[in-house]
Ligand SMILES: Nc1ncnc2c1ncn2[C@@H]1O[C@H](COP(=O)(O)OP(=O)(O)O)[C@@H](O)[C@H]1O
């Protein structure tokens with residue numbers, strides 16, 4: 001057991017080191033060793049930067065290497081790395097929160113009412129067929145360049161994913177469990193609260209993990225198309241200057257933001273679903 | 284003149300009940316038709332019977348003869364196609380829950396996200412009992428069901444028998460006067476089943492609820508019931524009605540050695556056998 005765990009860790013580290021080494025020196029080495037036609041363009045630091053450059057860009061963007069000092073650098077740039085990260089994180093979080101809350105609410109409503117499900121069914125299917133990203137320019141036109149348009153974009157992406165899962169989860173609730181609850185004195189609302197919601201929760205959570213990544217994607221795309229601040233904006237600016245290492249910094253930060261959000265959802269999930277076997281140990 | 288209901292009054296009532304126990308469940312001309320892929324078929328055909336206060340009646344019949352259908356109509360879970368059902372002289376309305384009636388399902392309907400304790404306390408929680416009173420009653424129910432040490436467990440950690448004990452307690456904790464049970468031990472192995480019979484007999488012999496117990500297991504019916512109503516194969520019709528005069532308190536193993544058990548067993552088995560053959564011939 002511990003033996004195989006050490007082995008896994010060893011290989012994970014080995015791969016990391018290998019990637020970093022090839023990324024850092026692969027292009028130089030292959031230029032020195034190989035005929036010109038065989039030098040892999042994909043390793044060209046002009047396109048993909050390289051770890052040392054990315055680290056320098058990180059220090060610069062993060063205000064760690066500024067001659068004026070950290071505080072002055074931070075206040076001097078209103079889209080410095082930290083502000084950009086905070087803005088993107090915040091907008092992703094709110095978009096995710098509103099999107100999943102409304103998705104859950106509408107999913108429960110349509111899931112519990114055959115009439116409403118039949119009336120709204122075709123509209124939901126039609127709206128869901130629109131590629132959400134196509135709506136982003138419109139959203140920015142309506143809500144402006146600020147945070148609101150990013151939250152709205154994330155909401156758009158998250159809502160449908162969560163809605164469909166909640167709807168299906170509500171439909172899959174065991175009818176006998178509902179009957180049992182009613183026979184034990186539960187009203188229609190109590191059945192919803194104490195049987196339908198907890199039982200649909202597994203389905204809801206199955207959608208929340210992808211939803212949180214979608215929210216991040218929504219916010220970044222929003223920032224690409226029109227924004228004043230944020231990590232997406234940082235990338236667009238770096239692109240204009242053909243600065244690959246700065247783009248890479250933003251990409252890595254996004255990765256960490258994504259991991260952070262996923263961990264938050266995961267731990268909420270394993271607490272709320274601790275009655276399910278796969279979450280037993282983590283509760 | 285107003286007379287305060289003193290001890291004399293209670294005595295009079297008791298005597299009254301001994302003389303002629305009142306009817307708790309009355310089923311008259313009950314019929315149920317289902318629509319199976321456009322074709323209508325009769326699942327329950329003109330069934331009439333009564334269950335008196337404190338009786339333990341088993342509704343016995345081959346699988347698919349309409350036992351669950353009858354029970355669900357009595358519980359108000361299913362609309363009837365014809366006939367009447369009265370509980371305490373009041374017509375049963377579909378979808379309306381009668382707090383005096385408890386129901387135990389054939390299938391496992393425990394809430395998997397609730398612990399044993401929370402499952403058993405569900406009805407009390409809904410009735411808005413205070414936390415302390417709830418905890419007290421739940422603890423005593425857990426004890427009574429022999430589930431001490433499992434109060435905090437989730438249902439999936441329990442064996443089938445233990446789960447069914449929880450289901451039984453979840454219903455019994457609300458102290459229903461009338462208990463409807465749909466093959467509650469149908470999915471259990473023989474040994475566990477006998478243990479459940481023991482538990483149920485102990486509870487019933489102490490509390491004497493009015494019970495309508497659905498089963499296809501003749502041995503189970505004879506072990507538990509004071510009366511057996513035998514249904515015919517599909518469509519379910521009333522076939523015969525037997526009194527089970529095995530003395531109480533009963534022991535689920537001991538009853539099998541009584542002469543009455545053997546006599547009724549072979550007699551009903553013969554009758555049930557005819558129905559089983561008819562089911563197969565279909
Ligand atoms: N909702 C339903 N729709 C159509 N047919 C049903 C329905 N419920 C039960 N049946 C049929 O009615 C008959 C009696 O069913 P049931 O009462 O469950 O039998 P039992 O409980 O005696 O085994 C069976 O043939 C079953 O297939």
Ligand SMILES: [Mg+2]
Pocket residue numbers: 350351352389465466
């Ligand atoms: Mg049945």
